[in-house]
Amino acid sequence: MDSANTTGLLRSVIAEAYAESPHLLYVLYALQQQFLHISEEAVREVAAHLDLPSSQVDAVVEFYSFFHKTPRGRYDILFSNCTSCGYMAGGVDLMAMLGRRLDIVAGNTRGDGLVSMDQTSCIGMCDHGAALLVNGMPITSLDDTMIDRIAALVEAETPLEDWPAGWFQVDDNIRVSGLLLKDDLLAGICLRAMLAHGAADTLSEIIQSGLRGRGGAGFSTGMKWQFCREAQGAAHYVVCNADEGEPGTFKDRVLLHSHADSLFEGMTVCAFAVGAKQGYLYLRGEYRYLLPHLQSVLARRRELGLLGVDILGQPGFSFDIGIVVGAGAYICGEESALIESLEGKRGIPRVRPPFPVTHGYLGQPTVVNNVETFIAAAHIVLRGSAWFRVVGTEKSAGSKILSISGDCAAPGIYEYPFGVTIRQVLDDCGAKDAQAVQVGGPSGTLIDSAEFDRRLGFDDLSTGGSLMVFSQARDLLAVIVNFAHFFAHESCGFCTPCRVGTTLLKNGLDKIAGGHGTRYDLDEMQHLAALVKCRSHCGLGQTAANPILDGLQRFPQAFEQRLVHRDFEPHFDLDAALEEARQISHRDDAAAHIE
Amino acid sequence: MSADTKQNPITQNTITIDGQEIPFQAGQTIMDAALAAGVYIPHLCHRQGLTPHGSCKLCVVDIASRSVSSHNSDRRLQAKFPADADSRSASACTMPAVAGQQISNNTPALNEVRKTITQMLFIEGNHICPSCEKSGDCTLQAMAYHLGMLDGHFPQFFQRREVDASHPTIMLDRDRCILCELCVRASREVDGKNVFAIAGRGINAHLIVNSASGKLVDSDLETSDLAAHICPVGAILIKEHGYEVPIGQRTFDLHQVSEIGLEKTILTKVRQPDE
Ligand SMILES: Cc1cc2nc3c(=O)[nH]c(=O)nc-3n(C[C@H](O)[C@H](O)[C@H](O)COP(=O)(O)O)c2cc1C
Ligand code: SF4
Ligand code: SF4
Ligand code: FES
Numbered sequence: 001m002d003s004a005n006t007t008g009l010l011r012s013v014i015a016e017a018y019a020e021s022p023h024l025l026y027v028l029y030a031l032q033q034q035f036l037h038i039s040e041e042a043v044r045e046v047a048a049h050l051d052l053p054s055s056q057v058d059a060v061v062e063f064y065s066f067f068h069k070t071p072r073g074r075y076d077i078l079f080s081n082c083t084s085c086g087y088m089a090g091g092v093d094l095m096a097m098l099g100r101r102l103d104i105v106a107g108n109t110r111g112d113g114l115v116s117m118d119q120t121s122c123i124g125m126c127d128h129g130a131a132l133l134v135n136g137m138p139i140t141s142l143d144d145t146m147i148d149r150i151a152a153l154v155e156a157e158t159p160l161e162d163w164p165a166g167w168f169q170v171d172d173n174i175r176v177s178g179l180l181l182k183d184d185l186l187a188g189i190c191l192r193a194m195l196a197h198g199a200a201d202t203l204s205e206i207i208q209s210g211l212r213g214r215g216g217a218g219f220s221t222g223m224k225w226q227f228c229r230e231a232q233g234a235a236h237y238v239v240c241n242a243d244e245g246e247p248g249t250f251k252d253r254v255l256l257h258s259h260a261d262s263l264f265e266g267m268t269v270c271a272f273a274v275g276a277k278q279g280y281l282y283l284r285g286e287y288r289y290l291l292p293h294l295q296s297v298l299a300r301r302r303e304l305g306l307l308g309v310d311i312l313g314q315p316g317f318s319f320d321i322g323i324v325v326g327a328g329a330y331i332c333g334e335e336s337a338l339i340e341s342l343e344g345k346r347g348i349p350r351v352r353p354p355f356p357v358t359h360g361y362l363g364q365p366t367v368v369n370n371v372e373t374f375i376a377a378a379h380i381v382l383r384g385s386a387w388f389r390v391v392g393t394e395k396s397a398g399s400k401i402l403s404i405s406g407d408c409a410a411p412g413i414y415e416y417p418f419g420v421t422i423r424q425v426l427d428d429c430g431a432k433d434a435q436a437v438q439v440g441g442p443s444g445t446l447i448d449s450a451e452f453d454r455r456l457g458f459d460d461l462s463t464g465g466s467l468m469v470f471s472q473a474r475d476l477l478a479v480i481v482n483f484a485h486f487f488a489h490e491s492c493g494f495c496t497p498c499r500v501g502t503t504l505l506k507n508g509l510d511k512i513a514g515g516h517g518t519r520y521d522l523d524e525m526q527h528l529a530a531l532v533k534c535r536s537h538c539g540l541g542q543t544a545a546n547p548i549l550d551g552l553q554r555f556p557q558a559f560e561q562r563l564v565h566r567d568f569e570p571h572f573d574l575d576a577a578l579e580e581a582r583q584i585s586h587r588d589d590a591a592a593h594i595e
Numbered sequence: 596m597s598a599d600t601k602q603n604p605i606t607q608n609t610i611t612i613d614g615q616e617i618p619f620q621a622g623q624t625i626m627d628a629a630l631a632a633g634v635y636i637p638h639l640c641h642r643q644g645l646t647p648h649g650s651c652k653l654c655v656v657d658i659a660s661r662s663v664s665s666h667n668s669d670r671r672l673q674a675k676f677p678a679d680a681d682s683r684s685a686s687a688c689t690m691p692a693v694a695g696q697q698i699s700n701n702t703p704a705l706n707e708v709r710k711t712i713t714q715m716l717f718i719e720g721n722h723i724c725p726s727c728e729k730s731g732d733c734t735l736q737a738m739a740y741h742l743g744m745l746d747g748h749f750p751q752f753f754q755r756r757e758v759d760a761s762h763p764t765i766m767l768d769r770d771r772c773i774l775c776e777l778c779v780r781a782s783r784e785v786d787g788k789n790v791f792a793i794a795g796r797g798i799n800a801h802l803i804v805n806s807a808s809g810k811l812v813d814s815d816l817e818t819s820d821l822a823a824h825i826c827p828v829g830a831i832l833i834k835e836h837g838y839e840v841p842i843g844q845r846t847f848d849l850h851q852v853s854e855i856g857l858e859k860t861i862l863t864k865v866r867q868p869d870e
Pocket of ligand 4: 637638639640641648649650651652653654655686687688689
């Protein structure tokens with residue numbers, strides 16, 4: 001194709017996408033889909049069409065993992081690298097296996113442009129075993145025979161529609177239902193209850209219920225809504241945080257799949273309470289496969305008069321919800337980074353104060369809540385605050401939906417009253433010989449078996465929903481190394497302690513895991529971890545060192561047994577550096593080695 | 596807290612830094628108040644008159660908890676100081692001054708933290724001071740001396756970073772960039788242009804130029820722009836003016852960084868004599 005044609009095609013793809021949604025991420029996704037990469041020319045064309053600086057477009061393309069400046073394959077395969085749904089989850093390296101079958105190295109696109117392969121952070125399929133995304137569609141429960149078949153299907157250029165449909169099946173795996181999961185709400189039922197009560201009473205009911213944010217922070221939802229309602233602004237916004245990037249978390253996936261009406265109901269209740277006309281659902285890119293379903297629920301709600309102008313015939317009550325899909329960046333789960341991302345920028349956490357409730361999306365008062373929070377709010381409006389309060393504990397009212405994965409017989413979704421012990425949870429999911437549990441994902445707390453009587457709740461073990469079980473057979477150091485790689489990969493790079501510190505921690509752990517660490521390295525790690533934790537700008541950096549600090553405190557032997565017993569060992573391995581020279585000279589005698 | 600301050604009018608509009616009481620005006624940050632009072636808080640990404648950034652973290656201070664606002668909706672802050680609940684870390688350049696704040700600044704522990712952060716900045720980039728034109732005028736180097744930093748401590752990253760020598764009068768050597776975004780903000784807020792931005796994520800974050808080719812020569816950067824002069828390190832340099840001031844007589848040969856840091860920066864366009 002000549003260059004005039006390319007430009008023409010670029011422009012038409014951009015114009016078409018922009019007409020559908022003005023969000024930069026949407027337009028860039030359309031280009032990535034169509035051209036398998038976003039070229040320099042595409043960056044300039046987008047900048048011109050959206051009237052943005054080309055540096056902003058460029059910066060965004062380079063920030064998000066799912067945008068590429070060089071072409072990906074027609075089959076783009078991304079293996080999760082999570083400890084629960086990653087390519088090593090079954091004990092064999094499935095990514096290396098597929099790489100051998102397809103003659104391709106991770107991170108690359110094959111010369112013929114047919115296929116590219118890489119790893120990506122947790123894709124939220126942790127209850128389904130090893131999983132990957134092929135052109136954005138999840139395939140779960142991978143094993144070596146499937147890897148062979150995938151390789152064959154790719155080589156034969158079989159369209160994804162003709163791959164075995166069962167592979168793409170994602171189940172809910174709800175094992176224990178409580179307050180919220182017992183039944184999906186009939187569309188409109190909460191909104192009618194809310195209109196009967198009025199906005200002020202609805203808000204005070206939410207406050208009285210004691211509902212606290214389910215994304216993990218645990219801020220009072222009612223107070224957040226109240227602050228937003230009171231804040232002055234040209235417009236108010238309601239944003240649902242469906243970024244669910246914390247490894248081991250997949251409860252929002254299930255809620256989005258099976259309780260979407262309750263979610264949109266909750267967002268609409270919030271809109272009524274704070275006076276918002278527009279809402280957004282920020283959906284993580286890994287869950288793009290849920291988009292058609294969510295769009296159809298929204299469309300049906302519009303038909304039923306539950307979204308749009310004069311909702312349920314109430315004059316002046318207008319609200320609608322748009323969906324913006326992320327593009328592979330854990331940091332965009334942080335609420336202010338999420339807002340930046342919605343605004344078409346890199347996901348860099350803002351300086352706070354001011355907080356989103358006063359200065360959020362486009363600088364206007366904005367409520368950001370987790371999926372589960374909105375669903376709980378919807379139920380409370382219907383059934384009253386007392387119904388909610390009787391469950392759970394004094395400080396942590398209601399229930400918590402857990403995503404349980406790792407070494408247990410029945411991974412899946414479990415809803416418990418707050419205050420449940422870890423022991424109870426482990427019994428229920430069939431975790432027989434747990435040596436450790438990671439509560440709240442890598443950013444949470446790693447506990448050992450002496451602590452299994454601790455309880456879930458904001459005053460003890462807080463979690464956004466991730467609970468990963470590690471049996472006696474697990475190499476905990478490997479788990480901690482995995483988490484350190486995750487944080488270094490996901491650090492946004494804004495502040496020095498986290499940008500440099502997470503990479504230093506990762507390198508230090510790799511050195512220890514590789515059998516080159518000394519006692520000195522452990523002490524260094526401890527010191528550095530404390531600094532990263534205390535001095536980073538946002539929650540990512542402030543929690544990135546938790547697995548290391550918890551690990552050093554509770555499982556020191558996991559580190560110590562790998563140490564070499566010298567005072568100091570350099571990061572640089574002299575003998576290994578000579579390997580290339582040995583290969584070239586075909587020597588491997590004693591004199592060709594150092595030491 | 597408001598009830599508290601009403602009872603105690605003395606703390607109405609003052610904060611305390613290392614025991615010294617300092618007045619502030621509404622809207623000022625801790626940094627603004629400190630600098631106005633002649634109290635130096637180390638800083639690299641801050642310049643009076645530009646929007647505070649809060650990224651380098653050299654300005655970390657500890658604020659005693661009783662003056663910390665409880666309005667914080669982030670889960671991770673609650674888990675932040677499980678053991679040490681009586682003070683909280685903050686960036687002085689972005690944290691609003693609030694009456695009665697008890698702030699630690701010039702303490703051995705905080706300066707140790709700052710030294711480590713400075714070492715991080717050194718090993719992340721490629722800083723070969725003896726061969727750098729900015730030596731002696733470089734705030735990063737001066738900070739290292741100020742904090743008693745003797746080495747990089749951590750293993751070097753040896754990152755590959757691009758040099759852009761395309762512009763006839765201005766040179767961009769990303770090896771030395773510390774991502775402070777002073778040039779980004781100066782260009783937007785003072786020069787009325789938008790020459791620079793940061794792209795990429797994490798350790799791959801890097802400075803980019805807003806032009807069709809991505810090169811400086813195709814941008815509208817001029818020698819008279821503040822953005823061409825504001826770089827605290829030797830990443831943005833004016834060509835053909837090297838070593839005009841001999842080593843030994845440069846800014847930080849003659850002054851401490853703690854003196855220079857107190858100077859009020861008047862943000863007017865810098866004009867070269869030959870223009
Ligand atoms: C690095 C980071 C990632 C986060 N990821 C999520 C997420 O995926 N989903 C979520 O609801 N909250 C996440 N949060 C918390 C949000 O910042 C915010 O507190 C939450 O969305 C508020 O909603 P809630 O009050 O309903 O919990 C994250 C925070 C940080 C620091
Ligand atoms: S702590 Fe990490 S993720 Fe958060 S702002 Fe700093 S670099 Fe970015
Ligand atoms: S070039 Fe200089 S001023 Fe600009 S970000 Fe880098 S270090 Fe800061
Ligand atoms: S001076 Fe405050 S963070 Fe850089």
